[in-house]
Amino acid sequence: MAEIVSLADAVAAAIHDGDAVAMEGFTHLIPFAAGHEVIRQGRHDLTLIRMTPDVIYDQLIGAGCASKLVFSWGGNPGAGSLHRFRDAIENGWPAPLETEEHSHAGMVNRYVAGASGIPFAVLRGYAGTGLEGLPGLNGQPAVRRVTCPFTGESLAAVAALRPDVAVIHAQRADRTGNVQLWGITGVQKEAVLAARRSIVTVEEIVAELIPQPGAIVLPGWTVGYVAPVPGGAHPSYALGYSSRDNDYYVAWTAISRDRERFRQWLATEVLAA
Amino acid sequence: MSTPGYTLDEMMTSCAARALRDGMTCFVGIGLPSVAANLARATHAPGLVLIYESGTIGAKPGWLPLSIGDGVLAETADTVVSVPEIFNYWLQPGRIDAGFLGAGQIDRFANINTTVIGAQYTGPKVRLPGAGGASEIAACCREVIVVARQSPRSFVDRVDFVTSVGYGSGPGDRERLGLTGAGPRRVITDLGVLEPDPVTCELTLTGLYPGVSIDQVRAQTGWELAVAPSPAVLPAPAPAELAALRALHAAAPGL
Numbered sequence: 040m041a042e043i044v045s046l047a048d049a050v051a052a053a054i055h056d057g058d059a060v061a062m063e064g065f066t067h068l069i070p071f072a073a074g075h076e077v078i079r080q081g082r083h084d085l086t087l088i089r090m091t092p093d094v095i096y097d098q099l100i101g102a103g104c105a106s107k108l109v110f111s112w113g114g115n116p117g118a119g120s121l122h123r124f125r126d127a128i129e130n131g132w133p134a135p136l137e138t139e140e141h142s143h144a145g146m147v148n149r150y151v152a153g154a155s156g157i158p159f160a161v162l163r164g165y166a167g168t169g170l171e172g173l174p175g176l177n178g179q180p181a182v183r184r185v186t187c188p189f190t191g192e193s194l195a196a197v198a199a200l201r202p203d204v205a206v207i208h209a210q211r212a213d214r215t216g217n218v219q220l221w222g223i224t225g226v227q228k229e230a231v232l233a234a235r236r237s238i239v240t241v242e243e244i245v246a247e248l249i250p251q252p253g254a255i256v257l258p259g260w261t262v263g264y265v266a267p268v269p270g271g272a273h274p275s276y277a278l279g280y281s282s283r284d285n286d287y288y289v290a291w292t293a294i295s296r297d298r299e300r301f302r303q304w305l306a307t308e309v310l311a312a
Numbered sequence: 313m314s315t316p317g318y319t320l321d322e323m324m325t326s327c328a329a330r331a332l333r334d335g336m337t338c339f340v341g342i343g344l345p346s347v348a349a350n351l352a353r354a355t356h357a358p359g360l361v362l363i364y365e366s367g368t369i370g371a372k373p374g375w376l377p378l379s380i381g382d383g384v385l386a387e388t389a390d391t392v393v394s395v396p397e398i399f400n401y402w403l404q405p406g407r408i409d410a411g412f413l414g415a416g417q418i419d420r421f422a423n424i425n426t427t428v429i430g431a432q433y434t435g436p437k438v439r440l441p442g443a444g445g446a447s448e449i450a451a452c453c454r455e456v457i458v459v460a461r462q463s464p465r466s467f468v469d470r471v472d473f474v475t476s477v478g479y480g481s482g483p484g485d486r487e488r489l490g491l492t493g494a495g496p497r498r499v500i501t502d503l504g505v506l507e508p509d510p511v512t513c514e515l516t517l518t519g520l521y522p523g524v525s526i527d528q529v530r531a532q533t534g535w536e537l538a539v540a541p542s543p544a545v546l547p548a549p550a551p552a553e554l555a556a557l558r559a560l561h562a563a564a565p566g567l
Contacts, residue, residue, distance in 0.1 A: 065395050110442065112443065113441050117342055117378035124439070125439045163448070164448050166451065167489040168447050168475060169475065225366070225394065226396060282565070285382075289378075
């Protein structure tokens with residue numbers, strides 16, 4: 040059964056140095072506040088997993104929390120480059136960053152396999168791309184081919200993702216930790232079910248979850264920790280509670296481009312917060 | 313030459329919008345493709361079904377979203393599905409008519425690179441965002457339309473890294489790789505339109521914007537560009553298209 044705790048307690052209990060951590064949220068419901076708490080608690084040597092390591096992972100990478108990254112699209116959506124991510128890959132600053140790179144279709148299927156408790160997923164994908172030849176974090180090919188036992192067709196196979204911890208943000212939870220999210224729900228359900236532990240930050244804790252069109256509910260017994268963090272997705276958003284702060288994303292480019300400016304941002308906006 | 317009253321970017325966007333037909337289903341990338349797809353929906357193709365990889369199917373935004381997951385896309389969609397579902401049930405089976413992609417680098421056979429610039433994957437000269445949904449969009453949509461500004465650095469003989477397969481190294485490669493869609497049918501640039509030659513699959517200049525010369529396009533292409541016998545001069549954006557495009561750019565988020 041989910042424990043309802045503070046964000047600081049949830050991060051302290053669930054995320055350890057060296058863990059593989061998946062913070063998911065596809066543009067919507069990105070758990071920024073939890074990311075900042077990970078930075079404040081000084082976690083390091085994390086393997087960060089995320090389809091779109093956008094501004095949230097730019098911040099964690101720049102802060103020196105990560106040694107590895109598994110991803111499928113590393114940009115600032117609609118606003119340009121992630122300069123901390125690029126600085127780590129191009130120049131090894133603040134530390135070298137090993138990467139394992141996929142397509143979105145490959146990443147989602149890796150989560151689906153993890154949530155399904157099977158060792159790999161198959162998809163029609165990767166054929167002819169340079170991604171198929173790249174090594175994974177273990178040095179072995181990250182994508183392999185399998186032959187369909189029924190038709191003989193060649194398909195791509197990708198290994199299941201089993202993160203140590205999944206971290207997501209949702210609109211609401213009730214007092215027993217049942218979690219409800221709606222709008223663009225991304226791959227969060229799969230990430231939580233694939234992970235060994237999980238943290239869900241929520242806009243609010245309510246007495247009763249009122250049904251919402253298109254909502255998914257994660258029963259409390261599938262969730263580790265629930266922490267109330269209103270606005271915890273900012274500058275991303277929570278449909279029904281807030282709008283995407285597009286100005287923040289646009290302004291991030293200039294902060295991220297310069298190491299010193301990034302350090303100042305980190306000191307004032309995260310470490311002092 | 314007199315000033316035409318529109319920019320080459322506006323010409324490119326309206327040309328890209330015209331490539332979409334009313335009633336089509338279209339998987340839209342962010343940036344130029346999203347602008348063009350929204351222009352098409354605001355003008356000649358009100359029934360265009362916009363699908364974004366965030367899982368929003370049939371989105372009808374009243375302004376240009378900054379990301380593929382802005383709230384307006386979810387709020388105006390016919391349905392919102394999970395990201396595993398959008399890739400597995402909607403894109404993978406070849407249900408979607410057109411994939412609309414941008415390109416960091418594109419080559420003679422319309423292969424696209426959005427991963428790394430430079431010969432080395434490890435320690436690249438420039439790290440680009442990566443594949444996102446593009447690899448499978450390029451593989452599985454019935455056809456692909458690419459929109460990209462042209463320069464000798466971005467239109468290269470061979471891409472440094474194949475993120476999304478166009479025609480591989482030439483005829484027969486898509487079939488050999490088992491790619492189910494037809495591949496890029498049109499590359500719309502800020503100078504004109506390139507289409508794959510039906511025999512060689514090599515991108516060939518088939519259309520020019522008013523006032524643009526073949527030599528200008530050649531100068532912005534990093535390979536010996538094939539040119540159709542008499543490339544069409546494509547019509548300038550109509551006043552209504554320009555007005556709709558400028559209104560889209562001016563529209564502020566709100567309801």
